[in-house]
Amino acid sequence: MTFHHHMPSRREALLGAGALFAWSQMPRLARAEGRDPRLLVIVLRGALDGLGAVAPVGDPDWKSLRGDRALLLDGKTPALPLDGFFALNPAMPNLHRLYKAQQACIVHATATPYRERSHFDGQDVLESGISRPGAVDSGWLNRALVALASDGQIDLRGSRALGVGAVTPLIVRGRAPVMSWSPQKSLPASDDTRARLLDLYQHTDPRLAAALDAQIRLAALGPTAAIDDPMADDAALPLPGIARLRAYVAEAAATAARFLARADGPRVGAAGFVGWDTHINEGAASGQLANLLGVLDGALAAVETNMGEAWRETVVAVITEFGRTAHINGTDGTDHGTGTVAFLAGGALRGGRMIADWPGLKPAQLYEERDLKPTTDLRAVLKGLLRDHLRVEERTLATAVFPDSADVVPTAGLVG
Template sequence: MTIRHHLRSRREALLGAGALFAWSQMPKLARADGRDPRMLVIVLRGALDGLGAVAPVGDPDWIGLRGDRALVLDGKPPALPLDAFFALNPAMPNLHRLYKAQQATIVHATATPYRERSHFDGQDVLESGIERPGAVDTGWLNRALAELASDGRVDPRGSRVLGVGSVTPLVVRGRAPVLSWVPQRLLPASDDTQARLLDLYQHTDPRLAVALEARIRLAALGPTAASEAAMADGAPLTGPGIAGVRAYFAEAAGAAARFLAKPDGPRVGAMGFVGWDTHINEGAASGQLANLLGALDGALAAIEKNMGDAWRETAVAVVTEFGRTARINGTNGTDHGTGTVAFLAGGALRGGRMVADWPGLKPAQLYEERDLKPTTDLRSVLKGLLRDHLRVEESVLASTVFPGSTDVVPTAGLVG
């Protein structure tokens, strides 16, 4: 990988807030056995606090770890029980309903093979499907679809990738051409994002850096839209800011579902939502994280609604580059971590269960004595969905889709 490619990937990771990318000829995938599966991958950029999203309320060390910021069953508001050990953040009643209806599964203590804490490298590993960052410029989802096309189960003639947003995420880059659609509603870039872009351009494109800095200064002279900068790292998402985020998440996800639901439309797609880097004032049952989770919950509701009858053959995978620290930091947030959660939803799932080999929360049980230890390889989960839902051959998953993953066994029984 060249330095230029790596820098371009960083810029695209910063800008790729919401996007849908979908292969258009998937209806031919499973007609032989009477199926018409859909799959949507949602990437949460910024690293999700899995412990803040799904609390291990049955772990005796939970309260001691998080104190009064620990989600609990008798909290105000109370966490939503999933089983005897885990409870869901109360901001996600729709996901809880799907879980109870056996249309959602939650995977806890999961991570990719990446063990450092760089957003850009973590997202690269997550979306490329390769164990080290910067190894390839294609994504695992695109490679999976290309293999389906090459063995005759998908007609490659006229196939295309549909994009909602302005930047193609790595997970869908590959041989399929791209069409783009930009939502009418777009979230403004946060001060943090602008600062990181400015720093990047100062090292790679000085002319663009000058133009960007001038634009930032000009905007600062006018009325501030800080409350609307809902993607700010660490900035509380409240009032009109979070209202805009909820509307954007629902609009983008709803658009994705409408495309996927069309009889002659795409069958597989991916989209991303930024803003999950909660270093400051994260909150728990209320606050920044709860607001984001509520927006995500609304996005899942929009997908279910707009999929219509196709929901019964749909699987949605919500993933992130890594987790966050097990302990709260000095600014009431969490720092970059390791283990986290993945949410699966859809009528095609055999849901209503937790998938977790729980590692424990004692200091010696934490990864490097600071993070939730990952015990489930996220590639195992994704392999299970691709094999059993989209019918990608297991040998192809190990050799081409997730190279070097022969020892990573696909998770069985995720779909009905």
């Protein structure tokens, strides 16, 4: 591979792009209730292995499904117990602490309405809020703000919005104003081209795609990685690279939180992190997935710390385009799947709860006999947060924010 010198570093790649909104007035209903709610949405681009992140240790078929990669309560690196049936990846001690403090919820076996396996279409459905890809060029979070403005709840005139990154994510594009700010290091233009090439190969030549993906991943970790070895074990990567990555992403999250915490600052924001496409050497308690979850865990802690007093009025929602296969593939990774997890954290939550209608892991219980079957529509969760946290009207949620979702009942009781 000749392009690795032009790769973004892993820390640049993970920072992807984000946007923060500010408005000159808080939602009128929330203000009347004496609240000043904040919402930060983090999009994990590349598809998260929900089973590797939150293990169904109480499912009798779990251990045989993943073998020595199955996270267990009594494993070599023990999983962190949640509710007796589920356990958290040990790379996420901060999320576990928040869960025990009733400041985090985890939604399992969830997905958008999208049922194919293209990253680009999956992310489009996730961020647009429309059930088919390519339908609109606005995002559900932007339309929620427009709805609040048209209801007279907020005043968008003279409001400020901040977009972090070279590309504003679709989730926040639309009529509500967005300004952009790029960090000193941003993704090169060729990154999108390379990702599209990879997506194409995954449909036509999976082996080539796997090798290309590994090269990109290793190159992204900088000169310390063994660029010439596409099968190098991520678990063996030098720690300084992971430490730098963790510090960089935590600082980005901290910066977003400091904006959200300001009296005159934004109240709603979104950030995207790429790098979650774990086709090779995913690992569980160690390896690629553990490294990525550890970085995310550090980002959540940074948001909590830097929100200060405002943390008690904050919800952070971590979502992804789809899950990954139930079985480990031939390169010790997982391929594109369906059902996954969503993480919710924040002082405004009624936390300490798993939200799951568990489908089971027997072959006949899997989606197309290969993926975790989604039993919770992610839009229900997002609608519940927007309705009860920001006070977007339920009718508006079903028509303007998530069109064609009238039959998707908002999840009740997530906040307060």
